[in-house]
Amino acid sequence: MRFGVCYYPEQWPEDRWSTDAAWMAELGLGLVRIGEFAWSAYEPARGRFEFGWLDRAIDTLAGAGLQVVLGTPTATPPVWLLRERPEILAVGPDGRRKAYGSRRHTSPSSRAYREEARRIVEVLVERYGQHPAVVAWQVDNEPGNHDSARCWSAESQAAFQAWLQRRFDGDIDALNAAWGTTFWSMTYPDFEAVALPVPTVTDHNPSLLVAHLEFAAAQAAEGLAEQREVIAAGSPEREVFTNLYLGDVDVDPRQVARPTGLGSVDIYPHGLRDADDVAFVLDLARGSALPTNAGPEDRGGRAWIVEQQPGPVNWTGDNPAVPAGQVRLWCWQAALHGVETLLWFRWRAARAGQEQHHAALLRHDGTRGPAWSEAERFLREYHRVAGLSPQILERPAARVALVHEHLDAWMLGVIPQVPDASHRHLAIAAHAAARRLALDVDIVPADADLSAYDVVLAPALHVTTPARLARLETALDAGALVVLGPRSLTRDQHTVWVDEPVPAGLAGRLGARVEHAGNPAGWPRDTAAASRLVLDDPREPLPVGGWIETLTAVEGGTRVLGRAQGGPLHGEPVVVRRGNLIHLGAASPEAWTAVLGSLLGRRPKPAYLEVFERSGRHVTLDHRERTIGGLGPVSDRD
Secondary structure, eight states, X not given: OEEEEEOOGGGSOGGGHHHHHHHHHHHTOOEEEEOTTOHHHHOSBTTBOOOHHHHHXXXXXXXXXXXXXXXXXXXXXXXXXXXXXXXXXXXXXXXXXXXXXXXOOBOTXXXXXXXXXXXXXXXXXXXXXXXXXXXXXXXXXXXXXXXXXXXXXXXXXXXXHHHHHHHTTTOHHHHHHHHTTTGGGOOOSSGGGOOOOOOOSSOOOHHHHHHHHHXXXXXXXXXXXXXXXXXXXXSTTSXXXXXXXXXXXXXXXXXXXXXTTOEEEEEOGGGSSSHHHHHHHHHHHHHTTOOXXXXXXXXXXXXXXXXXXXXXXXXXXXXXXXOTTHHHHHHHHHHHTTOOEEEESOSBOOSSSTTTTOOOSBOTTSSBOHHHHHHHHXXXXXXXXXXXXXXXXXXXXXXXXXXXXXXXXXXXXXXXXXXXXXXXXXXXXXXXXXXXXXXXXXXXOXXXXXXXXXXXXXXXXXXXXXXXXXXHHHHHXXXXXXXXXXXXXXXXXXXXXXXXXXXXTTHHHHXXXXXXXXXXXXXXXXXXXXXXXXXXXXXXXXOOTTOEEEEEOOOTTOEEEEEEESGGGTTOEEEEEETTEEEEXXXXXXXXXXXXXXXXXXXXXXXXXXXXXXXXXXXXXXXXXXXXXXXXGGOSOO
8 A cells, every 4th residue: 555645835835845755755655646736836827837846846755755646737727717718617507607716617518628628738748747756647636526517508508419419319309209308398309409407497307417417427527538648648657547526426436437447536534424434435436447347356446545534624514523543543444445545635734725724744834733643653553564464454355246336326316206315325325234244345337247246236226227137137147146225227227217117127036026115204294103124023123214115016936024114114025035136125224234134144243343354353443432453463452
């Protein structure tokens, strides 16, 4: 595992740089990310480039034995450029062009933006593409963050219409048929009539909304690919990645990471709900880079953490404190989930700008802060474990695959139905259950090779296609235990409900069909009287979470493993099994944990413990007490 930090030499006096570089080396860092927000420092006016400072900064870092990750600065075009070419700025759904003064205010569809982005990247690559200290490139920064993937400009609308024409081979009748536009008399006479989904009286057609999300993500991915093309030509054999904040769902991480073979994520636990969310995001980051037909031998993919939270942040609204030991625990969680590189954000707390309350390894005054001590302790522990018991740090091939596709997330975002049954809610429930059973999980695409896994989890695998069904059928035929979760195999790729029993394509094999799907409470609304799940003991009902599915037409040979207790669905089947195919119609981690534990004969750990089975021993992270066990001489307790 490699370690580093995010550094902004342009924000600090040059006579401090050598001290910073020496301290980085003293701490044991090897990588330094620079430059991703420095366009105005690179080019203060059109065609007037000032790279002397960057040359000296890179030389200073290299002189201390540090390697450089150089960022393309396209998330923050300079003011002079935005005044010169205002069409770079995005337009909101209200029709107003975004103001400059922040970041990510660009339109992914803007040709002017694409031209200027390519131009500055070409200049950077020509100058630094072969520099021996530059070992990696970061392309852009957190695309999609701040709801920045979508734009409602006239240029974006024209690009959307052209995208739809290509998708439907120029046949507007095919679009109307696929989207069911006869509903509410919204049949389009031609592609020019398909407007972007600006606010209207009530809801737009969900097919339009999902298509717009797909288009916007494709536009963002296309712009990133243009930058990667320049880097590949002028700076080959370097790592290339784009860091994503996977709390967002506007950009498909697979479209971004798969072409590079490297997933990259910014980990800010305070922007997520809890340790279950963090564990899920870490595995998703690795899985985002997996190729077609990936299997257990791919070890869940590769991932870097490019920004690791080092202490309190400034942007979550409540901004809770970070107690002693928390940063160290977050870093161990990343290491045990198989992350291969970790960079703390940032080196020194900013004295100016929008992130002045964001903690760093150094305080605002340049002295070593609490995060320094946390990083120092973690690095010391990591290297000691690597020297004494390196096998503990090797993530084994996973037995469990969780199928995850962004199209499903978009559809369930457009059609939420209930507030607590999003794609992310349902996926994390299944992932958390496997983790509570100390099982490593590969988060894989639907085109992965599922047949070599012992267990395949498919919560909220919403879209049904022949290709997806074929992968699931192959896994079943190979003997894998396949657990379909709620909201699975329901709609086609155009957001239209299937015309066959749900789970579509597998209801016959399951010997049952979904009858009720939605809120577990009845009417009048009373969450206290909501249906719960009973497996074996009616005295120990389990919460079902924000969504429940009950099944009917249960045929001979299909076993009912769990039923609803209480509420409007009392007595109805919720969990059924035929052969090695299971349908689990509950959304809570408690329900998933109990069902998986019963199926696999494994006893779950408490929710606050995260357990890793490594080389015959258990490594335990206690997210309540912020302690670690099972790491030998560096453990807090065993």
